[in-house]
Amino acid sequence: MSKSGEQKDAEAKVEGFAQKLGPFVVAAETTRMAMVFADATQPGNPIIFANDSFLSLTGYDRKEILGQSFNFLMAHCADAEALAQIKAEFESGSDCGTEVLYRRKDGSEFWAALFISPVRDKNANIVQYFASYVDLTKHKDELIQSRMLIDELNHRVKNTLATVQSIVWQALRTNTDPAVIRASIESRLSALSRSHDLLTRENWKSAGLLDLVHNALEPFGVSGGRAARIAIKGENIRFPPQAALALGIAFNELATNAMKYGSLSNERGSVLIEWKIERTSEGRRLILHWQEKDGPPVTPPSHRGFGSSVIERGLAHELQGTAHLDYRPDGLVCTMNIPAPPGALDE
Amino acid sequence: MLILMMIESMLADLGCESIIAAATIAEALALIEGQVFDAAMLDVNLKGDNSRPVADALAARGVPFFFSTGNGGHHTMAGYEDRAILRKPFMFEDLTALFKNLLAC
Numbered sequence: 001m002s003k004s005g006e007q008k009d010a011e012a013k014v015e016g017f018a019q020k021l022g023p024f025v026v027a028a029e030t031t032r033m034a035m036v037f038a039d040a041t042q043p044g045n046p047i048i049f050a051n052d053s054f055l056s057l058t059g060y061d062r063k064e065i066l067g068q069s070f071n072f073l074m075a076h077c078a079d080a081e082a083l084a085q086i087k088a089e090f091e092s093g094s095d096c097g098t099e100v101l102y103r104r105k106d107g108s109e110f111w112a113a114l115f116i117s118p119v120r121d122k123n124a125n126i127v128q129y130f131a132s133y134v135d136l137t138k139h140k141d142e143l144i145q146s147r148m149l150i151d152e153l154n155h156r157v158k159n160t161l162a163t164v165q166s167i168v169w170q171a172l173r174t175n176t177d178p179a180v181i182r183a184s185i186e187s188r189l190s191a192l193s194r195s196h197d198l199l200t201r202e203n204w205k206s207a208g209l210l211d212l213v214h215n216a217l218e219p220f221g222v223s224g225g226r227a228a229r230i231a232i233k234g235e236n237i238r239f240p241p242q243a244a245l246a247l248g249i250a251f252n253e254l255a256t257n258a259m260k261y262g263s264l265s266n267e268r269g270s271v272l273i274e275w276k277i278e279r280t281s282e283g284r285r286l287i288l289h290w291q292e293k294d295g296p297p298v299t300p301p302s303h304r305g306f307g308s309s310v311i312e313r314g315l316a317h318e319l320q321g322t323a324h325l326d327y328r329p330d331g332l333v334c335t336m337n338i339p340a341p342p343g344a345l346d347e
Numbered sequence: 348m349l350i351l352m353m354i355e356s357m358l359a360d361l362g363c364e365s366i367i368a369a370a371t372i373a374e375a376l377a378l379i380e381g382q383v384f385d386a387a388m389l390d391v392n393l394k395g396d397n398s399r400p401v402a403d404a405l406a407a408r409g410v411p412f413f414f415s416t417g418n419g420g421h422h423t424m425a426g427y428e429d430r431a432i433l434r435k436p437f438m439f440e441d442l443t444a445l446f447k448n449l450l451a452c
Contacts, residue, residue: 158417159350162435166353173356242394245348317370320348333452337397 002027025049034058034133036065040126042116044069045090057112057135059105059180070129075103089116092131099136111136113192163245165194170306187256188249189200191216195248196320199241207244209288210235213273216251226264237286239341246318253307254290263295263330270294277340284340285321292331349433354388355402357442359367370394375401379408387412388433391424402427411449 028035034054037154038045050065058065058073085098095112104110112133119128171184198207198215213232221227239247255264263269275288292298301308308325311334316323322337355366367384369375372393378384379401387405389398389412402424405412413431414424423432431445 155417158435162350162353162417163439165436166349169353169356170349172440241348248348310349314348314352317351317368320370 001254014068016029034112034135034334036070037119037130038070038131039057040128044071045129046070050085054133057104057133060101064105070131073102075101075109086114086116089114097134111140160192162195164189167192174306188252191248191252192245194218195245198248199244204241206238206240208238209247209275210234210236212239212244212247213251216248217255218254220259220264229264229268229270229274230268231274233273234288235277237277237341238343240241243341246315250311250315250323253310257307257332258292258295260294262298263292266294266296268294269296273333275336282339286336286338286340288334288336288338290332290334290336292333298329298332300328354442355441358446361443361446362444368443369401370402372396372398376404379404379410383408384410386410388416388446390415391418391432397424399424413445413449 011114026048027340030052031051032053035049035051036054036056037049039048045069046069047065048067049063054060069081074082076082077103082100086100089098097115099111100114100288101109101111111165114131114133116129116131119124119130121127123251152246167185169179172187175181175184194215195207198211202320204326210232217232219232221230258264258269258271263271266325268295272291272293273288274291277284277286279285304312311323315336319336319338321336323336323338325333326333326335351368355368355414358366371377375389375393375398384405385409386450389401389405391398391414393401395419400413402412403429406427414427415433415437417435424430431448433441433445
């Protein structure tokens, strides 16, 4: 197979170019920055040199690159705006380069920053263009990622603000004493904040039930040695963030009630919190019991307060199950029956 | 969860006698299938899913509704650009006005 005259000509130019520049060619060949030299004297500025980095960036062999027009790798060859940018880069060069979408041999696309400098002969005529490329794939991915994070954060902040609004709304609806209103808002904000801390430690992927219960009860156990009167038994079953926040609020309500009226309000009462996963006709369910004993005698409340609505309606709805409060004379029992989260193991 | 409870209690204050909430698209569609609603408030996102199927079901049955969202931007659902959007956190007066509007027509 005989080579065309044009191709021979191009190869001769490449050869001459490599010989003239000697050690610089070796340096350019081995640097990690993708580089090419293009012939400024030919139409289309054919490529006369491409280093290894450029080849690994684009997936082409050297022989496929040499002699090709400078813009043959552009993803959208007819993109007038990009062509104008490249032309401007050829004419003036800039400090920040221009961002161009290129296409690899395998068809995948990538963004690269393109920097072009003219190479002049001794008469100051431009004979070659030196172009270097910075692969922007990682940078672009990070931009997309950070945009997503900002959107997600904004969404979370708005939801948190609305949650705070609802805490304030409920406190004002059910109380008239400013001190009681303040205490009720503070207690719920603190519970919300602790759940946020827990979820933040887990990168907002999920939170374990055991951690959630410990986390919610922590402020109630610290004084008066109550920690020893609280028994918690169950696996650290993972719940998604929304469900975890709801559970955190529910356990805070239960503990607040136990402290004020229930088994943690005297010197000898205790609370047992235990759960397990059961196979039922409705599928795999998580059954949790909050069981108080040895507290003051229990009398069912005359009207349903916010705490019990949160558990029996709010939590039940959020977790797509049931939650029931049973005011037994010897101690309050709360029973939750909810679908086991995916991935939770049977006991 | 607390937000929903607040909305329920706001609506009860307005005199709504029956308030039913759905947490997922499937639940919402089943409810719409099963009974007649006077008005609806629809979060654009239900447990991470775009709630368009619910909007379509409500529109098909002629149930007046508006959207609620936690997003600050102008994310409107194509085809429903004319529907009102209530942004979280929302004012009691705005919620009241929107429902009164829906029920008046």
